[in-house]
Amino acid sequence: MYLFQSPPFTNYDLRFTLAGIPVRVHPLFWLVAVFLGASSDLLQLPIWVLVVFLSILIHELGHALAFRYYGQRSQIVLHFAGGLTIPEPSPWGVATTSRSPGSLGQMFLSLAGPLAGFTFAALVVAGVTISGGLVLTNWLFGFIPLPLTTILPYGGRILNLLVSMLLWVNVFWGLINLMPVFPLDGGNVARSLFVHYDPVDGMRKSLWLSVVAGGLLALVGLIALRSVYMAILFGLLAFQSYQAIQGRY
Numbered sequence: 218m219y220l221f222q223s224p225p226f227t228n229y230d231l232r233f234t235l236a237g238i239p240v241r242v243h244p245l246f247w248l249v250a251v252f253l254g255a256s257s258d259l260l261q262l263p264i265w266v267l268v269v270f271l272s273i274l275i276h277e278l279g280h281a282l283a284f285r286y287y288g289q290r291s292q293i294v295l296h297f298a299g300g301l302t303i304p305e306p307s308p309w310g311v312a313t314t315s316r317s318p319g320s321l322g323q324m325f326l327s328l329a330g331p332l333a334g335f336t337f338a339a340l341v342v343a344g345v346t347i348s349g350g351l352v353l354t355n356w357l358f359g360f361i362p363l364p365l366t367t368i369l370p371y372g373g374r375i376l377n378l379l380v381s382m383l384l385w386v387n388v389f390w391g392l393i394n395l396m397p398v399f400p401l402d403g404g405n406v407a408r409s410l411f412v413h414y415d416p417v418d419g420m421r422k423s424l425w426l427s428v429v430a431g432g433l434l435a436l437v438g439l440i441a442l443r444s445v446y447m448a449i450l451f452g453l454l455a456f457q458s459y460q461a462i463q464g465r466y
């Protein structure tokens with residue numbers, strides 16, 4: 218995602234630069250990562266936090282490199298609701314680019330995050346396979362690949378856990394993020410497509426899609442996946458899109 222607002226600076230921010238891109242990690246990021254992994258045991262929890270950190274960083278790096286492709290500098294912020302990539306120098310308005318992305322370019326900017334995660338997952342699967350390991354895949358609804366467990370003949374439990382979690386987060390979260398619900402990347406892709414083909418009414422149509430898809434995904438999350446977290450997340454996002462329609466039109 219790259220449309221949320223940046224959280225305020227704190228003394229506990231972790232800051233570094235990656236491939237020339239400034240990265241800031243807000244302290245609440247770690248807290249939420251620990252909370253999401255709270256059911257894990259004491260060995261799994263630090264691995265889980267590392268996996269969440271790496272995966273979200275890779276995702277945002279995809280957005281940042283796509284911005285760079287358009288000659289636009291950006292910075293990455295990891296915060297309590299995940300991550301965001303903010304184009305510089307005007308985070309609140311329309312950033313100036315040397316090459317304008319256009320509506321299909323906007324779609325590419327949104328897709329670049331999930332694509333970075335899927336590419337990383339594919340490289341990990343290739344690495345596991347080449348080194349003599351095995352990735353067991355569970356096909357959700359018969360066609361969505363979810364890497365279940367990785368079996369590495371070396372490295373012990375820690376490396377196996379690390380690789381399994383990395384694959385799970387990069388594939389599953391990447392797929393969730395592609396759902397056509399605002400403000401997920403999939404919601405931005407849908408908006409770019411709708412506005413491209415219908416500049417007058419496309420925005421409203423994409424918001425309605427967000428309401429319907431968000432509602433359906435809340436039900437699927439609750440009934441099929443038994444995930445209260447997914448139900449609440451998508452329920453809230455659907456309601457937010459509904460409010461946006463009421464407010465704008």
Ligand SMILES: [Zn+2]
Pocket residue numbers: 218219276280327330331402
């Ligand atoms: Zn994203």
